[in-house]
Amino acid sequence: MSQFLEISGLCARIDADGQEKQILRGVDLTIPPGEVHAIMGPNGCGKSTLSYVLAGREDYEVTAGSVTFKGQDLLAMEPEERAAAGLFLAFQSPIELPGVNNANFLRTAVNAVRRARGLEELDAVAFLKMAREAAKSLSMAPDMLKRNVNVGFSGGEKKRNEVLQMTLLQPSFAILDETDSGLDVDALRIVAEGVNRLRSPDFSALVITHHQKLLDYLVPDRIHVMAKGRIILSGGPELAKKIDQEGYTKFLAEAA
């Protein structure tokens, strides 16, 4: 039986201004159920590309390798099918949807996913109750549900809104792409607590970050260092502290 998430030899490129640019150059990564893994690495090493490719963004072309998710060929699925299967991506820069009410958006998304998972759709009352509780647990102002999706939100509010969506969509695998960037210490703790609340034997996560701070709160099971489109080093939580103290350069030199 295959692992929960298994990435093997994954290569992907993007067509940037007419030039093919190879970004992922053979990523191998396995995440068992119930584990939280972190990916660290210098800017431009392919961390965000990996998250987009896993979520199914069409701009990236997968040139080699495979990804299986709960025994299914993830790369053959549409983005919304991946979402229904339990994959969630917390965006590094959440997108604004002018005129679209946040609560309506959330409910549409939750019901789309519930439908696909064979669950009954939630009516407006049941959904709002659930959404209000979730928002409260993330210390979000109640009016954020009434505002337009991410429009006029501060950086911190946008990130919290991502975690709110994650809480409501109940994914089995979440990718958090630099969800800690632009957050102050208090917000960071609230967001980390939001993720920790989801932790269970049925929930795994891949956390992309630059900073040790988030990992203090999240405490990952494994840490991977990525450079030039590959995972060059993996280890326990102590690895993050080492990187924090010594920087990437030493690891990159060793890997080369």
Add this chain to the structure above:
Amino acid sequence: MPAVTETREAVEKLGQSTYKWGFETDIQMDLAPKGLNEDIVRLISARKNEPEWLLEWRLTAFRKWQSMKEPTWAKVSYPPIDYQDAHYYAAPRKKEGPKSLDEVDPELLKTYEKLGIPLHEQALLAGVELPEGETARPPVAVDAVFDSVSVVTTFRKTLEEAGVIFCPISEAVQEHPELVRKYLGSVVPVADNFYAALNSAVFTDGSFVYVPKGVRCPMELSTYFRINARNTGQFERTLIVVEDGASVSYLEGCTAPMRDENQLHAAVVELVAMEDASIKYSTVQNWYPGDSEGRGGIYNFVTKRGACRGARSKISWTQVETGSAITWKYPSCILQGDGSVGEFYSVAVTNNCQQADTGTKMIHIGRNTRSTIIAKTISAGRSDSTYRGLVRVQPKASGARNFTQCDSLLIGDECGAHTVPYIESRNMAARIEHEATTSKISEDQLFYCRQRGLSEEDAVGLIVNGFCRDVLKELPMEFAVEAQKLLQISLEGSVG
């Protein structure tokens, strides 16, 4: 969001055909011979038993029309129209006698049933059992116009008790000639423009509404237009007069069968609002738009104008334009009364090969008159859409204010959107604001929605409905749901 779910279901139900109103009703018709001349005008007038003054009015219009030229300033293109190659009178054949629902051809009733237009007062009034969670629809009085003729008007008794007149205009000519004569052509003169003159010469039916002093019309009024016959033009005439302190909300819907040839629709709508009166006029225009290659579809050349004659009167136009091969339409307000208010809220969607040139005119004449224009244009496929609007402030309109906002949304890279605002101010104390934006549905937005589990169609629907929110919220509740569905259906297949 139930509307989105409904939209999705509506789309699924459509299956292969994208225009679900495209069926044809097999019914016996009274057709005038093809062509247009004074004899045809006389024939129409005679069929309608019209008084001499109206025949003269028509003939004046016809003679003026003969000397006029089709306007060419709009950003639309189409082959020349042969005005002699159409029937100018088409009516479902019926027995003599007073109109009641029982006497209407059952084929016709079926047509409106198929279209979802409630013509059975009983069913509505009795409060038929509704599925759980659904609230009862508030009753709406309907005037159903089939080709050139009004076939039935519902709830007339209820309205009469309130003093409101709501009937086919042909009947109003017989029953209330003094009112019709006083107001017909008083807002849109017979020779106002090419299509208005044509309409004045050959109009066959339409709705007439009169709301007396101080009466708030007890229910929404609605006219439902259906073109059915081949090679006919539809020329309806609507006249709404609202007296001091009275108010009315009026809805207009329209559909037509799918046909390869183009059909002409040249309507005229006149609104008159006296002191402290208010008229809300909402349109969901869904004439057949032609197929994806641009074959067939309605030419929608319409003149709509409202006069705010009294102080503090208000006229509000809301339109959702999704149909027609070509739309040429500028619902306008003449703000004569001091402190009168004009509003124009518009969503115009074009897809495939559709062309729309639409907007409004706000003419500020009285002091402290105010107008608001919110126009949302959505273009997809190879379509072309233009907002064209005029804001004119006359010298005496001190304190006049206008706010205009025009937003265009492009889907794909083969469509066009244009904004042509004309602003003429002859009063230094007037305040005029104009904002305009153009945007595209971004890949980022689509991907974001899909990552959250929405299908591409649902994502587009959600984004487009968000874009149009400021306009849709002006529509009466029922129409808003309908309009949301239409928006999504109109844009089906436009992404990807």
